[in-house]
Amino acid sequence: MKIMLHAINFSPELTGIGKYSGEMARWWAERGHEVRVVTAPPYYPDWKVWPGYSTRWWHKQREDRVTVTRCPLYVPSNPSALKRILHLASFSLSSMPVVLSQLRWKPDLVILLVPTLFCAPQALLVARLCKARAVIHIHDYEVDAMFGLGMARGKGLKRLAYWLERSIFKAFDKVSAVSVSMLQRAEQKGVPKDKLCFFPNWSEISRFQGVKRSPALLESLGVDPARKVLLYSGTIGAKQGLENVIEAARRLRTRSELVFLIVGDGAGKARLVDLARQYDLDNVVFAPLQAYDVLPELLASAECHLVVQKVGVADAVLPSKLTNILAVGGNAVITADPETNLGMLCSDYAGIAVRVEPESVDALVEGIERALAMPEKNTIATGYAQEFLDKDKILTRFLAEVI
Template sequence: MKILIVTQYFYPENFKSNDMAFELQKRGHEVTVLTGIPNYPEGEIYDGYSFSENREQIINGVKVIRALLLPRGKGGGIRIFLNYFSWAFFASLKARKLSSREKYDAIIVHEPSPITQFYPALTIKKIHKTPIYFWVMDLWPESLEIAGGVKNKLVLNFFTKMVQKFYNESEKILITSKGFKKSILEKGNYEDKIEYFPNWAEDTISSGNLVYAIPELPDGFKVMFAGNIGEAQDMESIMQAALQLKKNTDIKIILVGDGRKMSFVHDFIKEHSLQETVYTMGRFPVEAMASFFNAADILLVSLKDDPIFNLTVPAKVQAYMSSGKPIMAMLNGEGAENIKEAGCGFTVPAGDGGQLAQRIAEAAQKNKEELNIMGLNGKSFYEKNYKMEECISNLEKIISKK
């Protein structure tokens, strides 16, 4: 098939759109990606890219076309708004130009926020009637209200109507979490359009074969959090757990990643003298994750307690499962249920730093064999439910049905 993937984020940015595009190309499909100039998450355009440099590329056989955008900068509300809408505008212009010389069998919209990524795909659909497969990874306008703090009813109603239009225009709505279904159905009768299409882990993590030189880690029972250190991850509760565990110097909490809450973390460590038990490693490429995970005793995942996050299965749950390590989860909803079902770790309610501290202390007392069994349970659950090859095979079936 001739497939167009529309997404604001693509390689060298680290998103599932990369795996999707490269795997579909490897399977013999002709894949084009309409994307932006890479600047996520730091907010600065990556080296080797600019408004005039590398606007069109071939990467692993995939044709990549980059539309202009205003970089995110430091991530303030107005700047992010301009980042979202500037890309949607310029990508729609690119899409119109692209449609004058190309015709596709299917368009896949990969949608972590923002929802406005749908506009360029809609531009092409209006011209060629190309079916759109909308991979919803973030619910709008709920995310705008809860994560973005937008309370204005006129704004929220505007985005609700926008979302309904996009769902109406979609051939299929692909959801990463079964919990998303309720929110989508509240906006219209889309039952026949919804298909479950979960996240997967990168091959570099699930295979565990790639050795990457990482910094030396402290001795002790290593509790590792890897990924975005942002508002949604509830670093406040993690730091409260770390404070309660301060006297247990054998337990080391290791944070691998960066994000908007990192300055809070650094300040908390300094204020409460946690330098001997909490370690911040900084950001590393996805290729380093297998080496980091292998060095950990247990892997930590967390999300704040709110209605949207409770519907979400964080992508790192699949990544952690694939690594064969036990999981410590401070979250509610489907993500916690998956961990319980798999028997691959410990769960505490979202936002409960006190209980998190207790469960970490309990885990540190368990023998290695018990923890290894939990890790293997997670690996087995991942192999049955979340392997990339199976997910992409399912996607091929979905987009070839029309």
Template structure:
């Protein structure tokens, strides 16, 4: 099939899923093109080696996939105007570059932000090209619940403006892929036909290099023969407002009496300065702020972790969100301590993958830290083994790509997911579609 992938984010940005989907579908014999923006996430500046062009075609090859980049306003700050301009500019640029994907049989949309679906929605309306939404962040909550918007009145106004368009987009999509059961329920409540909603858990490409693979008998390579004392917790990711690392720092300050207890925060973001100030103010000497570390240098840090931290603020949207840090930790066989209520807490508790604490409550999180500290090393290793086994069984790349391929090919072929003005009402097949490979247009 001829498949177009539309995503605002793509490597070298640290957003692996759209690239995994594009490359995976190409490996399976499909003709795949990617329409994306110039890389700037998460630094908020253009990646080295790139120069935005308002005209002309900036193309590259990514394995068996042709990638076309289009200009956009670069902004990853807390400015609502800057962030919304970034989202809107990519939507406009991708819409203007529609000729690049005109011959596609189906469009796969990596829907974060949801505005990436504006072009595919228009092409569905005018050309009858079906599109599949892979919903990673639920709107309008991702906008109204973020620190971009200040004040309830403004948040309500933005939600009221977005709601009709979101409902139309869900109804128009040939299929919607949710990243968890809670999100799937909400998509149906908001207009997506239930028979067109599929749940596919995200996956992680994380893996130990051969020289750093943990001993299958248990324990880490850097653990001394007599066993490691203390407890090392690692948070690796965006240091943003939503991650609520303030609660982590406050909880760590409450357990300063635990010998050998330490928290490593690896990453950067808009909340980095505030977290630095809080660490100093609370004299949380057991918290180390490591800053950003290149991904290829992260293995020694992960290898030293007893648990990985997966925190988020207590917002309704996060109760139906499964953050990528969870998949990566489980893929590496590292148990987690999470403050994400809803689907994540239920999963971690049910499967014995770590410990769950109430969001936004440093006292409860400190209790979880003490409980983890008191666990015998054998039980920590057992949690890690369960994490690895669950990742292989339920969050594997192969299983996810199998599911996504089924959804995308079903959306492009005749059947209940066929929509659009060019569809034959009796057969569901599109009329008058041009044939040929994507390269022909």
């Protein structure tokens, strides 16, 4: 089968959507499907195009049995609401001729990853002209996140944005999403139930089983292995609200046995580093994103994992980092309201994680104390991962449902 994947984020990005889009493309290619990807040069979470990639020219090459065409785009160093829109629109425009050129190839399946909705018209056009199945897979609800974070305002603009979103979703043959609550939201937006498909993020379970704490890795990151590690690993941006983690570190600074390890990059990192320096905190260590090969050891080296998001984001954006935390048997503190997908996960599977109120330093500190009191290995988390997050099971089922 010929599969065209249209995604702004792709390998070798290590976090978020790029990680999953790269893994799914390679998985399909390894099983005999012909896969073409239209994407951008890697830039996330740094918001800077990586060395060795161009922002001005198109580039096509074979990567792990997959044909990948990278299209130039505008990448703002300090992304504001307007700059983000220009960023997404620039990729839509630059990728349009590449997507339309696939008419000669005639794909059987066209998959668009969201973000970005700006690319929907050309993806739909190719699918219709080639009589291919059209699938839109939702990682982020762009419109919800934009208004939830206050990046856009105005009743008229809001009505227009939601009308366009609903129209796009209904035009695709299938609408998939990474969580049940996100599928419910799609249904509330007017998508027929028979079009919906559950396509959660996954974990390579076998890579994370039986992994032990690595003192050597902690030392290489500047952390004393004798201390208990409170780990945040992932993107550092507006959605996370990591200032509260710094405030929690400030309150716990007298606990000499604890250290906050913040691993990652993003537009908000410099602000966090400045804040920790301003408070003169010696219990906060910053480190760059680590290679995927060392991720199991990194996660296994933490006594507590911090899965932190702002109010209004927890249900629109499912944090991809959580799948691997569960697979390694980590004890996580999750900031989410009870009615969100993350909140329901914690209530439906008691003991899988500690849920606390978002944007509350008091609640975060209390949650950390509760997580530190839990057994070293969370068997409820590993059991859930083995049953629901296995990569092979998820990708096999998804492909069977959409074709």
